[in-house]
Amino acid sequence: MSVKEAIYAWYKTNGRHDLPWRQTNDAYKIYLSEIMLQQTQVKTVLERFYFPFLERFPTLQSVAVAPLDDVLKMWEGLGYYTRARNLHHTAIICKGVLPKNPEELGGLRGIGKSTAHAICSFAYHQALPILDANVKRVLCRYFALSIKDEKVLWEKAWKLLAVKHPYEHNQAMMDIGAMICTSKNPNCLACPLEFTCKGKNAPESYPKAVKKAKVPTKKRFALVVFQEGKLGLIQRKERLLHGLWGFVQVDEKPKGVHSLGKVAHTYSHFKLELEIIQGDALHVNVDGYFTEEEIESLALSTVDKKIIQKIFSSK
DNA sequence: CAGACGTGGTG
DNA sequence: TCACCAAGTCT
Secondary structure: OOHHHHHHHHHHHHOOOOOHHHOOOOHHHHHHHHHHOOOOOHHHHHHHHHHHHHHHOOOHHHHHOOOHHHHHHHHOOOOOOHHHHHHHHHHHHOOOOOOOOHHHHHOOOOOOHHHHHHHHHHHHOOOOOOOOHHHHHHHHHHOOOOOOOHHHHHHHHHHHOOOOOHHHHHHHHHHHHHHOOOOOOOOHHHOOOHHHOOOOOOHHHOOOOOOOOOOOEEEEEEEEOEEOOEEEEEEOOOOOOOOOEEOEEEOOOOOOOEEEEEEEEEOOOOEEEEEEEEOOHHHOOOOEEEOHHHHOOOOEOHHHHHHHHHHHHOO
């Protein structure tokens, strides 16, 4: 049995066939799963976001006609909110109908080459390889590649895809990466590629780990302003958390003010230490004032929800 | 083309 | 406590 046949056989028996986005032909539902799963654990998407989102937005057209704020609200807590804005934009541009070829798909906001191929493979059963983190790791180990060179990996992926069942092959490669050829403690004995794997004697060294610069810490101040029992909030305009609602933040500590405590939050590229300051409504510009109940319907980032929690728990 | 971009889980 | 990771894309 060739390695390709072994991969296929392994998938039939051991693949994650129960994943909901594998039990549909609806390109929108597959596209949505691909976007949600970018840099995000399957467990998180499955248990907290995929079904509620589809409940609120059952079709791409329903996303297209909805206000962006509603889409962001369903994305609240998932992170990388540009994905939600790109999804909304794409829904409008496509008029609710996704194209069926990788070139057009890849031209849409938020859809790169790997996601375009994944949609074409999983929704339309086209013979195109995918190259996500799982597949990259499997390929690097199987061919003993120390460096994740995109060009080389795409070539390897194309060659391995020359099989009778490209759909199953792609799903299998992801499942093997997620379940067997894991980043830490890979289970080589259970791997269908083990027999001819060039990296099995030192899987941890393929690909070679690259050192990440450790993230800086920023100390800032969150301003809490009340007006007639309502909280003053802004809708963020900067790149980080764009479109989400939250408290005004400043770099310098305002003078002669009352501190309500501190919250810390870690982003992918910096750590934030926030001191919560009771501000003066006359000197803080906000986009609106909201009751605790009204805030429930706004999309807030995790750090702002931490602040809300702090404010209302200490009362 | 490195860095920006969120969050929660894990060893 | 902390580094690293998890179905990447954009600038």
